[in-house]
Amino acid sequence: MQLEILSAVQLGAMIAKREVSCREVSKYFLDRVHQFDSIVSAMVNVFDEATVMEQADQVDSRILGGEKLSPLAGLPITIKDVLCLEGLPTTCSSKMLQNFRPPYNATSVQRLIDAGMIVLGKTNMDEFAMGSSTENSAFFPSRNPWALDRTPGGSSGGSAVTVAAGMSPLSIGSDTGGSVRQPAAFCGVCGLKPTYGLVSRFGLIAFASSLDQVGPFAHHVEDLAAVLQVIAGHDPRDSTSLNVAIPDLTSGLNAPLKGLRVGVVREHQDHPALDPEISKAVQATQKLLQSLGATIEEVHLPNSRHSVATYYVIAPCEASSNLARYEAAHYGYRARMTTEASSKSSTSGRNPLEEMMVVSRSQGLGEEVKRRIMLGTFALSAGYSDAYYKQALKVRRLIANDYQQAFQKVDVLLGPAFPTPAFRLGEKIDDPVQMYLGDQFTVEANLAGIPAMSLPAGFTRDGLPLAIQLQAPQLQEARLLNVGHQLQRAGLFEPKIAGLV
Amino acid sequence: MNQTPYRLVVGLEVHVQLSTETKLFCGCSTTFGAPPNTQVCPVCLGLPGSLPVLNEKAVQLAIRTGLALNCKIAEVTKWDRKNYFYPDLPKGYQISQFDQPICGEGYLDFPDPDAPETTQRVRLIRAHLEEDAGKSMHDEVHGRADSKIDLNRTGTPLLEIVSFPDLTSAAAAKAYLTELRLLLTYLGVSDCNMQEGSLRADANVNLHIPVDGNDIATPIVEVKNLNSFRAVERAIQYEAGRQFELWKQTGKTIKDAPKQTRGWDDEAGVTKAQREKEESADYRYFPDPDLVPLRVTEAMLSQQKVVLGESPSAARNRLQVNLGLKPYDADVIVSQGQSMVAYFDGVVAGGADPKRSSNWIQQDVMRTLKENDLSVEQFPISAARLSELLRAIDASVVDNTRGKSIFQYLLEHDATIPDAMAALGIVQVDSSEIETLCKELIDENPKVIAEARAGNAKALGSLIGAARKKNANADAKVVRELLQKMIDAM
């Protein structure tokens, strides 16, 4: 039986009913990891088979013992290498953390383990989650399983690939400016970024703390709901975690959409960079929603055109401080200080301690990361902070206000997730501004702290996945998932595994 | 006081370690002296992915201190990152408060070192919460071996109290610091142990020199590493002299040089310039996105107002005004700490004379404590028992000398005053017995009586000793008074 095309929820039910064992399921997906990862390079570290089987057997014996487990118990999952997990290194795809072994699990990861899920391994990403192509991994770029010469998107590229290629039914990643939604869009799977504060950030290695959120990948919208149900909820170890009751996210999936007010953002739909095929996919989705009883309204987000610039000030500022901890003193990469380097310390005017820090950071961090650190340092420094950092925080408020106004008129917003389908490896890597401009439809949800989801919407003539994005007001994940699920049922997309054989 | 050709201007930045069980943003212990790197967790190690959560006790203690220092307490306060690289700062930034400190402007009155009966006032700019850094130990001998980093102290809650430059002498700076420490211990917010680094001071020092009717200010110097009260006083004195000499040589004023940092070398008794890169001053403060703002409610304020208690200055005032002590005596008792004031109050509340209570406490009680290295809480004689003894002396039941014997006895025995008297063979003598005794003495010593009648007051002294021989319990004072009366009536 082909397990990879089933929804995780279905597969979980089969495990619970002992139609298939957790051991069989885990082995099945682990074999697919071994079979395909050499092609797509999605994983940074994979648990050995014995460890995975041991986890699986434990779940099987609990099920055999009649224990009532979560609907996801026994299901394999992959985890973006930005989330701390005991038992494997947590690298952020950086040379800096290549050998870093966290002595604790991220809260979101712990909740998945507590639910009886089987962690297969850690997925590749842009270093420290900075990038949109997974080409900024210090180890290797990942490949799009639909077109191996193209990027899977990023920064959670590896996670999207493991799901798209059927190496794992589920994955979790992090989304700071689109890092779940954009790779999901490139790889033809569903990806969700929840409301800021809904999922604990404890154990999520920070890129930009006020923007980072953990979110799931899956082939089916109901699977996003099931994973979110497990990982969402207040965590006393994260001060920014929302202390709110989490509703049942699956019970409302089948609610009819009659009367739903859908907004289409004029500024997004008219965007000059928007690929016509994606524009058409959005229009088709609009029609599908209408056919389901929804009404369509045009809305405006007048400050939308500044969202990328706003994001690329705030995120680097926070990152410059968040990444200051990589000073090679207590953990992480330390450069070997040769006599040559030591003697250089006299010419650089740095003492041996500074020399060690500077050389370690310069060698241990990649170019994109270093440039963003420098940009953030600059934007926070004396004399520039008002014009850059503080101004960006004000524009952020204006952008959030735009959304608030829009959501007074409509329940959800429909638009593109990314201006183009997956681009080629190497295509944009030398032009950061072009690369950043791609993020214009995704960064706004992070700036405003609202939930957003990207869904597959067919394929281009060249066979590349197309995607749309839905956004909702803060804490309206249930509404978002309901709309997504109804769109999936109505045929917006048919979950497909990228064929690699 | 010597007239100096300048006016000294000093402001102090005082770091106080707050008495919490756990660190400011994690649950690790703050106990001093643990083996290195044993009181650390992912949060205070700055491990990737870890997040800070604020200790409510630290907030409470900061509010309590702010209220006692007459500060405006912020309605909303927030957390900022102060970014700089150092291996004892594992996150690469210190969580502090930049533009919205928990405590705003306030002041503290302290006894004027030049006129102890009056007070001086130092105004405070602010007091804010921040986390401490860890400890670096350098190879002091050769400077070549690796430095050792201990992160046990990292994340310990500090309150930084910043004064205006209102202090005009080294003695005043020391007096302010002394009063501040006393207040903080009264409040129970810190143990203020300078050896363990619970109280640290930096001084901002410069001079205002009158030249042709105008004041010329010398460049401001921040003196760090002041680890004792004496160091504060000596460093400021030294710095004043140094700055004046330097000004005479170079004529440089505050406009010619930025603020400089110098370290106090206690052994050499000098301040030394600290190497500092120009860029290190750019801390790039910004609001910590991992922490949310704190709203200080009325309830939080009133919770602390209730536990404020009596401040040292209020205690001094009460002892002087209500109980009639001299300022010096009130200060000695108050300076011993809140428990000593409570002990004194207990003695007085038992009905003993306040002045006699003060004398006995300052002499007998404090000497015993010092000799035996005890705290007043450990003192074997309860306030009620001492009060009983002093009342007996007040009522001439026993005399002062006998009282001291009883005091000694009580240090070792838990006994009532009558029991102690019985054990020591001290019997109160009734007045008819004394009268008989005095008549006998007059009859037996005609020569002495004649001298006394001739106006030699000292003559009676020899009779007191004789009286004691006849009856060891006779109260010398009573005997002397009665003898005088009888002689006067002759």
Add this chain to the structure above:
Amino acid sequence: MNVSREDILKVASLSKLELAEAEFEVVASKFRNVLAFVEQLNEVDTTGVEEMAHPVDVHTVTRSDTLQESLDHDVALSNAPKSDGEFFLVPPVLG
């Protein structure tokens, strides 16, 4: 704004990073491009607009002053690039 070579070197130094001469021009030009791009923010009228440091309205989050277990000593040092089993070791400050 014009970002000079010195400005970039100063930012690198503040960031505890160094740029090799060979990569300097590439990094500098990308840095300048991104900076030029974000300068559009100066066109936005933000008079009277409050800064938005947090995306959600959460405040006054505290924990009780209760001891939690610290890490085992060897675990605390387990990721250290250099340690003597007791302390983290770093090169000296003096050269």
